[in-house]
Amino acid sequence: NAGVTQTPKFRVLKTGQSMTLLCAQDMNHEYMYWYRQDPGMGLRLIHYSVGEGTTAKGEVPDGYNVSRLKKQNFLLGLESAAPSQTSVYFCASSQDGSINQPQHFGDGTRLSIL
Amino acid sequence: EDKVVQSPLSLVVHEGDTVTLNCSYEVTNFRSLLWYKQEKKAPTFLFMLTSSGIEKKSGRLSSILDKKELFSILNITATQTGDSAVYLCAVEGTYNNNDMRFGAGTRLTVKP
Numbered sequence: 216n217a218g219v220t221q222t223p224k225f226r227v228l229k230t231g232q233s234m235t236l237l238c239a240q241d242m243n244h245e246y247m248y249w250y251r252q253d254p255g256m257g258l259r260l261i262h263y264s265v266g267e268g269t270t271a272k273g274e275v276p277d278g279y280n281v282s283r284l285k286k287q288n289f290l291l292g293l294e295s296a297a298p299s300q301t302s303v304y305f306c307a308s309s310q311d312g313s314i315n316q317p318q319h320f321g322d323g324t325r326l327s328i329l
Numbered sequence: 330e331d332k333v334v335q336s337p338l339s340l341v342v343h344e345g346d347t348v349t350l351n352c353s354y355e356v357t358n359f360r361s362l363l364w365y366k367q368e369k370k371a372p373t374f375l376f377m378l379t380s381s382g383i384e385k386k387s388g389r390l391s392s393i394l395d396k397k398e399l400f401s402i403l404n405i406t407a408t409q410t411g412d413s414a415v416y417l418c419a420v421e422g423t424y425n426n427n428d429m430r431f432g433a434g435t436r437l438t439v440k441p
Contacts, residue, residue, distance in 0.1 A: 219371070250431075257333070257417065257431035258372075273428065305371070317363055318429070320371040 217241055219321035221306050227327045228296045236291040236324050238306030246309045247289035248273070248318060249281060251302040258305065264289055296328045331356045333420050335432035343440050346408050350435045352418030353400040362394055362401050365417040367434070372417055375403070408439045 219240045228234055238247065245266050250258040250273075260273030264283040278300060280292045289308075293300060303325050307318040336351045354362065361379045365372035376385045378394035378401060385392050389408075394401045405412055415434040422428060 248429075255338075255433050257335075257433040258419070259431070260428060274430070317374040317377055319374070320365075322370040 219306055219308055219319050221304075221321035221324050223324060224322070225325045227329065228293075229329050230296060230298060232296050233292070233294050234296065235293075236304055236306075236326075238289045238291070238308075238321060239287055240289075240306075240308040240319075241287065242308060242310075242319065243286070244308035244319075245286075245311045246318075247283065248307040248309075249279070249289065249291045250305045250307065251275065251300075252305060252323070253302050261291065261304075298328045300326065301328045302326060331420075331422060331428075331430050333418055333430045333432040335416075335418050335435050337435060338433065339436040339438070341438045341440065342408055344409055346439075347404065347406045348408060348437060350403040350405075350416050350418075350437070351400065352402070352420075352432055354418075354420045354430075355399065356420045356422040356430060358422045359396065360421045363419045363421070363429075364392055364401070364403050365419065367415045367417055368413075375416075405437075408437075410439050410441055413437060413439045 222237045248263040249261040259275045262281040264270050267286040270281045282290045303323045305323045306321045309318045310316040333354045364375040376392045381396040389406045392403045415436050417434045418432040
């Protein structure tokens with residue numbers, strides 16, 4: 216049982232390049248989330264999804280897009296990477312949005328934008 | 330604006346010491362408060378608290394919530410080097426449909 220798997224684990228991009236981060240979960244969870252973690256700022260929610268085919272903005276959505284075409288996958292896209300997007304990105308999933316359903320996290324993707 | 334503040338930001342103790350980590354919050358329509366432990370990679374779930382005054386325990390770790398004063402504490406007794414990690418507090422509100430706000434974390438270092 217892999218849980219939440221993120222690919223890639225590390226990536227270095229040049230400013231202006233685009234890329235997609237992939238998150239896959241095998242727990243049949245309805246909700247999925249993308250966070251970024253920066254020093255001294257904790258985890259901040261970028262976008263989330265409450266089910267296949269749905270997405271919604273979180274706290275810091277600008278510069279990112281997401282898609283949830285399949286229930287088990289949640290993609291995070293950077294169309295034109297900027298140095299301010301250098302961060303560690305975490306994906307998480309939860310059974311649903313009800314109380315007593317904690318989020319389960321992947322191991323993170325470390326992204327550096329030069 | 331919703332916010333979650335953890336203190337201290339970092340803490341260094343010796344094995345066997347007892348530590349108390351603090352989390353205060355201001356969140357619209359509070360639903361739950363969660364504690365996570367983050368070592369090198371993924372945060373791992375510790376506790377979820379929804380009601381005031383009810384202590385949750387797991388081994389040497391315990392946590393309690395005060396919804397009147399808007400804070401929670403995480404206690405670790407008889408600390409071990411394996412407790413070294415960043416401890417994250419997160420508060421879930423209903424303002425933005427399952428939005429969860431994280432604190433910056435407390436970095437705990439336990440020395441032998």
